[in-house]
Amino acid sequence: MTDKRFEGSDTYVATRDLMLAVNAAVTLGRPILIKGEPGTGKTQLAAEIAKVLERPLLQWHIKSTTRAQQGLYEYDAVARLRDSQLGDDRVQDIANYIVPGTLWEAFQADTQPVVLIDEIDKADIEFPNDLLLELDRMEFYVYETRQTVRARHRPIVVITSNNEKELPDAFLRRCFFHYIQFPDTATMEQIVDVHYPGLKKDLLSAALNRFYDVREVPGLKKKPSTSELLDWLKLLLAEDIPAEALKADDKRSCIPPMYGALLKNEQDVQLFERLVFLNRRDAR
Amino acid sequence: MLADFFFSLRDAGLKPSITEYLTLLEALKADQANASVDDFYYLSRATLVKDEALFDRFDRVFGVFFKNIDDALDWDQLEIPLEWLRSQGARLLSEKDRQKIEAMGGWEQLLEEFRKRAEEQEGRHQGGDKWIGTGGTSPYGHDGYHPEGIRVGGKSRHRRAVKVWEKREFRNLDSQREIGTRNLKLALRRLRRFAREGAADQLDLDGTIDATARNAGYLDLKMVPERHNAVKVLLCLDVGGSMNPHVRLCEQLFSAARAEFKHLEYYYFHNCVYENLWRDNRHRRTELIPTAEVLHKYGPDYKLIFVGDASMSPYELAYAGGSVEHWNDEPGALWLKRLLNTYAKAIWLNPEPEQHWRYTQSVGMVRELLEDRMYPMTLQGLDAGIRQLQ
Numbered sequence: 001m002t003d004k005r006f007e008g009s010d011t012y013v014a015t016r017d018l019m020l021a022v023n024a025a026v027t028l029g030r031p032i033l034i035k036g037e038p039g040t041g042k043t044q045l046a047a048e049i050a051k052v053l054e055r056p057l058l059q060w061h062i063k064s065t066t067r068a069q070q071g072l073y074e075y076d077a078v079a080r081l082r083d084s085q086l087g088d089d090r091v092q093d094i095a096n097y098i099v100p101g102t103l104w105e106a107f108q109a110d111t112q113p114v115v116l117i118d119e120i121d122k123a124d125i126e127f128p129n130d131l132l133l134e135l136d137r138m139e140f141y142v143y144e145t146r147q148t149v150r151a152r153h154r155p156i157v158v159i160t161s162n163n164e165k166e167l168p169d170a171f172l173r174r175c176f177f178h179y180i181q182f183p184d185t186a187t188m189e190q191i192v193d194v195h196y197p198g199l200k201k202d203l204l205s206a207a208l209n210r211f212y213d214v215r216e217v218p219g220l221k222k223k224p225s226t227s228e229l230l231d232w233l234k235l236l237l238a239e240d241i242p243a244e245a246l247k248a249d250d251k252r253s254c255i256p257p258m259y260g261a262l263l264k265n266e267q268d269v270q271l272f273e274r275l276v277f278l279n280r281r282d283a284r
Numbered sequence: 285m286l287a288d289f290f291f292s293l294r295d296a297g298l299k300p301s302i303t304e305y306l307t308l309l310e311a312l313k314a315d316q317a318n319a320s321v322d323d324f325y326y327l328s329r330a331t332l333v334k335d336e337a338l339f340d341r342f343d344r345v346f347g348v349f350f351k352n353i354d355d356a357l358d359w360d361q362l363e364i365p366l367e368w369l370r371s372q373g374a375r376l377l378s379e380k381d382r383q384k385i386e387a388m389g390g391w392e393q394l395l396e397e398f399r400k401r402a403e404e405q406e407g408r409h410q411g412g413d414k415w416i417g418t419g420g421t422s423p424y425g426h427d428g429y430h431p432e433g434i435r436v437g438g439k440s441r442h443r444r445a446v447k448v449w450e451k452r453e454f455r456n457l458d459s460q461r462e463i464g465t466r467n468l469k470l471a472l473r474r475l476r477r478f479a480r481e482g483a484a485d486q487l488d489l490d491g492t493i494d495a496t497a498r499n500a501g502y503l504d505l506k507m508v509p510e511r512h513n514a515v516k517v518l519l520c521l522d523v524g525g526s527m528n529p530h531v532r533l534c535e536q537l538f539s540a541a542r543a544e545f546k547h548l549e550y551y552y553f554h555n556c557v558y559e560n561l562w563r564d565n566r567h568r569r570t571e572l573i574p575t576a577e578v579l580h581k582y583g584p585d586y587k588l589i590f591v592g593d594a595s596m597s598p599y600e601l602a603y604a605g606g607s608v609e610h611w612n613d614e615p616g617a618l619w620l621k622r623l624l625n626t627y628a629k630a631i632w633l634n635p636e637p638e639q640h641w642r643y644t645q646s647v648g649m650v651r652e653l654l655e656d657r658m659y660p661m662t663l664q665g666l667d668a669g670i671r672q673l674q
Contacts, residue, residue, distance in 0.1 A: 020323055021330035024316040028307065035336060077489055078505075081496070085503045125469060165469075165543070172334035173301050179336035 004053050012041065012048040013183075013190045021178040022049060031135050031157035033172070036180030038162060039225025045180075046116035046158040055156065056109060060102040061118045068130030071101045071117075072140050072149075095145050103134060104149055112153035121164040128171035136174055183226060185212065195230050196237065206246035207233060210256045214263070219271060224262040232261040289349050293332060296345045300332040307331045321350065469540045472670065484509050516547035518582055518627065522592025523552045523565055525608075530635035533661060534591055537633070549582060554609055555596040556616030557623060575619055579626050587673045588623060588630035591661070594650040595636065601649050620653050630654065631669040635661040 006022045008014035014022075022045075025032035034042045050057035060071055076097045083091040090096045100108075106115045120128060134140045138151035159175065161167065183191060185208060192204060211232070215223050224232075235258045236246075245257055255276055256262070263269045290305050308331040311317070317324040325346060333342045484507035491506035498504075519541060521534060542548055551561035551573065560572040599606035601617045624630055632650060634641065638660040641647045651658045657672055659665035 016322070017326040017329070020316065020326040024311045024314075024327055024330060027314050027316060028310055030307065032330075033334070078487055081492065081503055167334075169299075169301075169334075173303055175334065176307075176330045177334040178330055179339065 006049055006052050009048050009052050011194055012044060013187060013194055014048075015181075015183075015187065018045075018178055018180065021176050025176040026053070026156050028176075029138075029154035029156075031159055031175045033159045033161060033167075033175040033177050034180060035161050035163055035177070037182055037223070037225055039227035040180045040182060041226060042160040042180060043116065043118055045160075046114055046118075049156060049158065050114040053114070053156075055111060056113045057116065058102050058106050058109075058113050058155075059116045059118060062120055062123045062127070064122055064124070066123045066127070068127055068134075069101075071103045071131070072134065073101050073104050073142060074099045075144055098142060098144055103140070106155040107138065107149050107151040109153065109155070112155060114156045114158065117157065117159045119162060120159050121161045121167065125165055128167050132170055132174065188226070188229070191226060192230070192233060196233055199233070199237070200243065203236070203243040203246070204233075206243045207236060210246050211262070214256070214259075214272070217272060217275060220263075220268050221265050222263075222268060224264075228262050228264070232258060235261050289328075289345075290332075292349055293342070293345050296341055298333060298338055298341060298345070304332050469544050472541055472544045472666070486510050513545065514547075515545055516582070516586045517541065517545050517549070518578075518586045518588045519548060519550040520557065520561070520588070520590050520592075520623075521550060521552050522555060522590075522594075524554050526555075526593050526595050527635075530593065530661075533635050537591065537661065537666075547586075549586070551578060553592075555592070556600050556607070557619045558607055558610075558612045558616055559614065559619065575623070579622060584626055584628065586627055588627035589669075589673075590630070590632040590654075591635070592632070593634055593636045594632065594647045594658070595644045596646045598645050598649060601646060601653075617649070617653060620650070624654065629673050630657065631672055632658040633661045633665065633669060634658055638665075 005019075006014070006026065007019055021032060026049075034045060036042055046059070047057055049055070075094075076099055080091055080094070080097045102115065106113045135157060138154050139148055141148050188208060189204065192199060192208075207229075211224065211229050214220075239258065241257055255273065259269070259272070263272060286305075286309070290300060293300055308328055311327055311331060312324075317327050328346075329339065329342055333339060486508055488506040488508040491508065492504065495504035495506050496502065519538070521538070527534070538550070551563060552565060553561055557575060559575050561575055561578060562572055564571055597606065597608070600608065601615060601620075603615050604613055605611055606615060632654050634647070636644075636647075641651070641658075647658075657669075659669035659672075
């Protein structure tokens with residue numbers, strides 16, 4: 001158990017509910033499932049927990065072809081076959097060809113590690129079910145060597161999901177759950193402040209206004225998120241764009257500079273340009 | 285007391301399990317709530333609710349359940365002066381209506397009833413900050429007792445700071461929710477048929493051992509292509525008219541099917557398939573695709589799934605020119621037969637409940653054409669249908 005509590009860091013702003021959920025999950029040794037819009041810092045969270053609690057971070061990024069077994073271990077049959085051809089002595093012991101996966105590594109770590117299972121919804125629909133026992137009891141059985149791998153310290157497991165697939169109830173029941181909401185203006189100012197300290201007040205407020213305006217545009221396929229805002233601010237700073245350029249008389253009558261950082265989809269850009277055009281025509 | 289809270293959550297349609305409840309107790313024991321109601325709210329939400337779409341419902345139950353603790357929230361603060369009501373009523377209501385109200389037990393009773401109704405309404409539709417107008421309490425008279433309605437709920441009611449759960453920040457998510465596609469997906473999974481196609485990039489262990497043994501013990505690696513789901517599905521959806529009430533269900537099926545199959549082709553029709561189908565409902569008049577082309581394009585290895593209520597005029601199936609939308613040279617039944625002749629594996633999913641089928645003549649006709657391969661669009665029906673397709 002750790003005495004330290006997670007309360008955000010100098011590079012990550014955590015809301016009260018997030019802190020509470022993380023701390024409860026850490027204390028009870030349960031996995032925590034994080035959902036939220038893309039770009040709200042789900043993946044970042046695991047890194048920050050590891051940093052604040054001073055724990056090693058192990059990452060397991062899930063793809064559509066990932067199987068649960070790969071997180072535990074894999075049996076390298078090809079290497080064994082090759083060694084048998086070469087007459088290597090290692091071939092006698094099957095344990096030499098068992099390659100541990102991320103969870104095995106985590107279970108064997110000397111200090112309690114933070115394990116990130118990133119984008120669990122990308123995998124096959126049965127994937128979470130295959131990990132139930134492993135995450136519940138924090139142990140698994142290796143058939144090839146007939147040994148049971150048990151966690152020395154229950155790792156802090158952070159699981160992120162983008163909601164592409166629904167997760168099974170049995171899996172959800174074992175997790176704490178937190179939904180990262182899109183930050184309100186006050187939180188957003190804090191977040192920006194953490195990333196770009198000393199940003200000019202007027203530039204920030206003008207940029208934030210424009211940003212929330214763009215988010216309000218109905219029918220956008222992909223609303224810009226926090227990470228896009230941060231990129232955009234970086235561009236604005238690099239190009240040294242004055243705050244006045246962001247403050248149009250009628251906010252909707254011109255396209256914000258460097259909008260490419262905010263809108264990532266050509267249909268969205270077109271939609272936005274069309275709206276701006278309509279607004280301008282109405283203004284006349 | 286927490287057990288009561290747990291059961292009121294279950295009553296509200298949330299499904300927290302006993303394990304989750306025990307987790308919450310464990311967390312409380314570990315002193316995670318810091319003796320604060322706000323923290324308890326966050327903690328119980330993180331342990332008991334696992335879907336952000338249900339957060340709003342949780343907020344409502346939490347609000348109702350913990351209002352005793354907070355004591356301030358009470359309907360006493362919903363002040364509607366009886367005198368005012370009486371005078372307004374006298375001015376606005378007809379004699380008949382007034383008699384009706386007296387018959388219901390008088391003004392006091394009415395007000396009491398209204399309070400109850402309002403509370404109920406807050407529980408049922410998130411409508412606490414809507415104007416409860418004349419329509420909402422229509423049993424009390426045609427014109428109601430206040431033409432502008434009474435503002436109930438929200439911040440104006442309680443003279444205190446709004447609590448977190450009363451902000452109801454997750455209200456939007458509740459209405460956008462998409463239920464149960466997981467179940468549909470699981471049913472559709474049965475249809476999967478794996479096949480190895482494409483580049484050989486995986487080790488074939490059995491093949492390698494076999495080949496190595498034949499090769500007098502010298503390693504002979506064999507590779508196979510990766511397994512892919514090779515099932516091909518042609519989905520024809522009925523849109524418009526009588527299908528409108530089932531749009532939601534169809535959307536769910538569609539989104540589930542889309543995620544599950546690599547080869548999913550979909551087309552729309554109205555009531556019955558004729559010589560043209562379309563892929564985009566907005567351009568259904570302009571971008572038509574001849575059915576003959578569809579028949580030609582997709583081979584007989586496709587599995588055909590119709591989704592529709594099959595409720596139409598019998599003429600649409602039986603006669604040329606029977607279509608409600610256009611002049612069709614050939615009857616719908618002929619086109620259905622053509623499709624069925626090409627695709628041996630075909631089913632019809634009907635969102636109408638099975639017990640209503642026999643009241644519509646056209647349903648019977650379609651069933652006959654499909655040789656009884658019509659299934660209700662429930663999980664069970666889908667399961668049976670998929671089995672038929674295998």
